[in-house]
Amino acid sequence: MVPVELARLVLYDNAEQQFIxxxxxxxxxGFPIVIGEAEANEIRRVVTGQKTERPLTHQLAYQAIRDLGxxxxxxxxxxxRNNTFxxxxxxxxxxxxxxAVIDARPSDALALALRAKCPVRVAExxxxxxxxxxxxxxxxxxxxxxxxxxxxxPG
Numbered sequence: 001m002v003p004v005e006l007a008r009l010v011l012y013d014n015a016e017q018q019f020i021x022x023x024x025x026x027x028x029x030g031f032p033i034v035i036g037e038a039e040a041n042e043i044r045r046v047v048t049g050q051k052t053e054r055p056l057t058h059q060l061a062y063q064a065i066r067d068l069g070x071x072x073x074x075x076x077x078x079x080x081r082n083n084t085f086x087x088x089x090x091x092x093x094x095x096x097x098x099x100a101v102i103d104a105r106p107s108d109a110l111a112l113a114l115r116a117k118c119p120v121r122v123a124e125x126x127x128x129x130x131x132x133x134x135x136x137x138x139x140x141x142x143x144x145x146x147x148x149x150x151x152x153x154p155g
Contacts, residue, residue: 006047
């Protein structure tokens with residue numbers, strides 16, 4: 001398993017599909033994942049520290065995990081079939097034992113991982129299966145609706 005981090009969040013106004021870019025920690029490999037608007041907005045809220053008056057879906061799921069006496073230990077992206085990524089939430093109890101491995105969409109899993117501040121990993125086989133050009137990020141000059149990702153300044 002290869003540790004990855006959120007490299008960039010690309011939001012387009014009035015579009016159903018948004019993009020996240022994950023990059024190998026300390027490495028050069030990376031890849032995009034198409035996500036929905038709700039998941040993109042949750043990731044943006046976590047990255048920017050935005051608060052909501054009432055818990056939204058990902059906040060509720062994270063709080064439920066915590067209130068049931070578990071931690072989100074890590075998120076693993078374990079497979080890619082038919083251009084669809086598959087992820088797992090790995091939960092542990094207060095004693096540190098892994099208690100559950102739950103199937104999840106990568107967008108939901110990443111939103112929860114960012115909230116939990118836990119590691120995200122990708123199977124080496126998934127990274128190896130990606131085309132070299134698949135990880136290319138859009139050029140901000142060519143995408144005027146592109147919003148800067150974490151730590152980035154507007155182009």
